[in-house]
Every structure is written in C-alpha cells, then in structure tokens.
Amino acid sequence: MGILIDADVVIRAERGKFDLHNWLAQQPDERFLIASITIAELWHGLERASGAHRSARERFLRAFVRNIAVVPFTEETGYVLARLWADLEKAGTRIGDYDMIVASTALLADCAVASFNARHFSVVAGLRVIVPQSLSS
Numbered sequence: 001m002g003i004l005i006d007a008d009v010v011i012r013a014e015r016g017k018f019d020l021h022n023w024l025a026q027q028p029d030e031r032f033l034i035a036s037i038t039i040a041e042l043w044h045g046l047e048r049a050s051g052a053h054r055s056a057r058e059r060f061l062r063a064f065v066r067n068i069a070v071v072p073f074t075e076e077t078g079y080v081l082a083r084l085w086a087d088l089e090k091a092g093t094r095i096g097d098y099d100m101i102v103a104s105t106a107l108l109a110d111c112a113v114a115s116f117n118a119r120h121f122s123v124v125a126g127l128r129v130i131v132p133q134s135l136s137s
Contacts, residue, residue, distance in 0.1 A: 002031035004071065004106040006115035007041040007098075009132055010034075014060045018116075023132050033069045035105040037098055071105050080104040084124065093123045103127055 013020030024032055042061055049057050081104035088094065095103075099117075103124045106113045112128035113121050121129045 002033050002109065002111040003027075003114050003130060004033050004035055004102065004109065004111040005038070005068070006102055006113055006117065006121075007038045008116045009114050010038070010042055010061070010064060011045070012116065013064075014057060018132065020064075020132075031069075033071050033109065033111060034065070035102050036070055036072050037101040037105070039065065039070060041098060071109050071111075073101065073105065077101075077104055077108050080108045087125070088123065091123075095120050095123060 009018065009020060012018035024030075042065075046054065046057050046061060081100060084100055084104050084107070088100070099120045102113060103121055105111075107124070107127060112130050114130045114132050115121055116131060118129045118131050121127055
C-alpha cells in the first residue's frame with residue numbers, strides 16, 4: 001500500500017501553509033506517489049503564474065517531483081475510471097473529473113489518497129482517504 005498525494009497537498013506546501021517535507025519525513029515506512037494527472041494540474045498552475053512567483057513555484061515543483069514516483073495513466077486506469085464514473089452516476093453523485101482520475105489511479109495502485117478535500121473522495125467506495133496532519137516530533 002502507498003499514499004497518493006493530491007494536488008491540494010502540494011499546493012498548500014508550496015504556499016507555505018503545510019509542511020509537506022516534515023509530514024513525509026515523519027512517515028519513513030510509507031511509499032508516497034503522485035498521479036500523472038496531478039502533475040498536469042500542478043504544471044497548469046505553474047504555466048499560469050508569472051514573474052518571481054513563477055520561478056519560485058517552478059523550483060518547488062521540480063524539487064518535489066524529482067523525489068516522488070509518478071503513477072502513469074494507463075489503459076487499465078481508464079477501465080477503473082470508467083467503472084467508477086458509471087458507479088457515481090448511478091448513485092447520483094458527482095466529483096470533479098480530475099478527482100475521479102486520482103481516485104481511479106489510487107484504487108488501481110492500491111493506495112490511499114492524501115488530500116485536504118476528503119469530502120471529494122469520500123464518495124468513492126473502497127478508497128481510503130488521509131487528511132495530512134502535522135505530526136509532533
């Protein structure tokens with residue numbers, strides 16, 4: 001099992017509102033990953049940034065991505081996504097497209113999702129959601 005990190009966790013860290021490095025370091029036995037769609041989300045934010053903010057954001061994101069395994073979107077992920085999408089529609093539930101892709105990636109990789117938006121993922125059957133907390137030393 002591993003923990004797939006959602007974009008909002010990385011964004012809070014980049015903005016100085018969450019100590020992601022410390023949270024990761026205090027869980028040395030965990031395997032942390034990120035979905036390829038999350039890379040796209042984060043880089044979209046970078047592409048929209050300008051000036052010094054863009055440079056700082058790019059440094060942060062490059063350093064983060066360099067040290068984490070990226071889980072690709074594969075054909076099999078597509079099948080899991082299709083099933084999840086249909087199940088949510090049948091239940092009359094809707095979550096964002098990117099959240100469905102993250103959830104599908106996590107389910108396929110047998111990972112929990114770390115997100116500050118647990119409500120978005122709580123409707124996905126079988127998905128474990130972790131709200132990151134700063135751990136005491």
